[in-house]
Amino acid sequence: MEFLNALITSWPTLVKGLTVTLSLTALTLVFSVILGGIIVALKMSKIRALSAFATAYLAIVRGVPLIALLFVIYFGIVSIVKVDAFAAAAIGLSVHSSAYVAEIFRSGINSVHNGQIEASRSLGMSRVATMSKVVAPQALRVVVPALVNQAIISLKDSAVASFITVDELFMSAQRLSAATFQPLTYYAIVSLYYLAIVGAMTYFSGRVERYFEKRG
Amino acid sequence: MINTASLTTTPRVTITGAVKKFGDTTVLDGIDLQVRSGEVAVLIGPSGAGKSTLLRCINGLERLTAGTVDIDGVRLEYRESALNHMREHVGMVFQSFNLFPHLTALENITMAQTRVSKRSKADARDRGMALLARVGLAGKADSYPSALSGGQQQRVAIARALAMTPKLMLFDEPTSALDPELVGEVLQVMRELADEGMTMVVVTHEMRFARQVADHVVLLADGGIVEEGPPEKVLDAPESERARSFLSQIRADD
Numbered sequence: 001m002e003f004l005n006a007l008i009t010s011w012p013t014l015v016k017g018l019t020v021t022l023s024l025t026a027l028t029l030v031f032s033v034i035l036g037g038i039i040v041a042l043k044m045s046k047i048r049a050l051s052a053f054a055t056a057y058l059a060i061v062r063g064v065p066l067i068a069l070l071f072v073i074y075f076g077i078v079s080i081v082k083v084d085a086f087a088a089a090a091i092g093l094s095v096h097s098s099a100y101v102a103e104i105f106r107s108g109i110n111s112v113h114n115g116q117i118e119a120s121r122s123l124g125m126s127r128v129a130t131m132s133k134v135v136a137p138q139a140l141r142v143v144v145p146a147l148v149n150q151a152i153i154s155l156k157d158s159a160v161a162s163f164i165t166v167d168e169l170f171m172s173a174q175r176l177s178a179a180t181f182q183p184l185t186y187y188a189i190v191s192l193y194y195l196a197i198v199g200a201m202t203y204f205s206g207r208v209e210r211y212f213e214k215r216g
Numbered sequence: 217m218i219n220t221a222s223l224t225t226t227p228r229v230t231i232t233g234a235v236k237k238f239g240d241t242t243v244l245d246g247i248d249l250q251v252r253s254g255e256v257a258v259l260i261g262p263s264g265a266g267k268s269t270l271l272r273c274i275n276g277l278e279r280l281t282a283g284t285v286d287i288d289g290v291r292l293e294y295r296e297s298a299l300n301h302m303r304e305h306v307g308m309v310f311q312s313f314n315l316f317p318h319l320t321a322l323e324n325i326t327m328a329q330t331r332v333s334k335r336s337k338a339d340a341r342d343r344g345m346a347l348l349a350r351v352g353l354a355g356k357a358d359s360y361p362s363a364l365s366g367g368q369q370q371r372v373a374i375a376r377a378l379a380m381t382p383k384l385m386l387f388d389e390p391t392s393a394l395d396p397e398l399v400g401e402v403l404q405v406m407r408e409l410a411d412e413g414m415t416m417v418v419v420t421h422e423m424r425f426a427r428q429v430a431d432h433v434v435l436l437a438d439g440g441i442v443e444e445g446p447p448e449k450v451l452d453a454p455e456s457e458r459a460r461s462f463l464s465q466i467r468a469d470d
Contacts, residue, residue: 113314115310115312115314116314116316118277118308118310118314119308119310119314119315119316119373120316120328121277121299121303122275122277122303122306122307122308122377123303123304123327123328123332123376123377123380124300124301124302124303124304124305124328124332124380125300125327125328125331125332126296126300127296129331129332133327133331134316137318138316138317138318
């Protein structure tokens with residue numbers, strides 16, 4: 001009963017944090033798709049310097065803990081230009097996620113049989129037209145479900161933004177638990193929030209997969 | 217080679233000194249070959265002889281290690297724009313069909329017409345429907361490849377290549393992936409194409425097709441041409457021992 005009460009009374013506080021978490025996740029998704037697309041294009045480039053740059057980017061981003069990346073970006077950027085913690089967190093999360101998105105794109109492209117590319121090129125279709133009209137539509141069925149999964153990971157990762165003072169969902173729970181001395185209650189409540197969103201996203205992911213299956 | 221009928225016609229394809237190496241393996245070891253306009257050339261030979269590689273070198277899907285390919289007197293170059301321009305007029309049909317699975321039969325045929333040949337959507341559609349009718353699949357315009365049999369898919373693939381109004385058609389073992397009862401319908405379409413005077417280079421194991429349709433049979437083995445000429449000469453009276461042993465082997469298989 002006490003838990004239920006806490007669940008209800010904490011809503012006004014947590015919903016503000018929830019809004020920040022959701023916008024952070026949405027921004028991360030958008031920017032990591034753009035960044036990941038650029039990285040995969042560089043990685044597959046025939047120009048060796050570009051593909052070496054992409055390889056190094058992937059190695060560094062995947063080799064550094066997210067929290068370290070956030071700290072480096074937050075304190076690094078703040079020392080040059082004045083940005084708020086939210087922007088720093090959005091950049092850090094996007095960079096972190098972009099490495100995984102690039103790999104998702106790459107495996108999607110590799111999932112398309114080489115004969116498809118040969119057939120398209122044999123018709124006189126350019127490299128670019130082949131990529132956009134033949135490879136990309138077929139890669140999507142592999143890419144989209146994996147992207148939804150990556151979005152789920154980014155949502156949970158966004159809790160780390162609380163370490164650089166972003167007032168998001170997890171931070172709200174931290175403040176509530178400090179004020180009430182009931183950490184268990186509020187961390188349990190905030191976990192339920194995450195669980196509910198992830199549940200909704202998983203449901204959506206299932207729908208997306210079925211949509212692609214139906215198209216044969 | 218003396219062939220009085222062909223002396224009057226111009227070469228469509230001229231391959232000179234073609235060498236292809238994959239790493240240390242030499243697949244083509246200095247091939248010279250001419251295919252004249254309107255001629256059907258059939259490439260036969262044991263697997264690993266380099267037939268498919270030679271075919272794929274004609275439209276630049278494989279890059280020659282040495283030697284040259286000329287199509288209608290234009291030297292094959294590997295620059296993107298030159299390749300695209302050449303391929304616009306050289307159709308290719310693959311063993312595994314390679315239809316685009318996310319597009320309907322008709323869309324498979326119209327895509328390159330609108331994007332490469334810059335035809336209007338309506339023109340491409342009309343041409344696509346006419347070609348589907350020609351390969352006997354007018355009723356399958358809106359079917360996706362997954363809903364078509366192998367033979368139907370291959371006929372759509374032929375129509376897709378023909379939509380570009382090619383002056384040369386390359387066939388890479390077009391019936392090898394088909395169930396035996398579906399081979400005939402594809403060969404029939406190819407036979408009609410040959411009757412209409414299309415210049416064709418065909419890699420196949422179908423000896424009956426070679427005998428009936430080919431003007432020019434080329435027997436490759438170990439990266440070289442061991443025998444070439446009209447089908448009755450190459451298939452019935454081969455001069456080389458290598459050719460005789462290959463032909464007796466496939467007869468035994470029949």
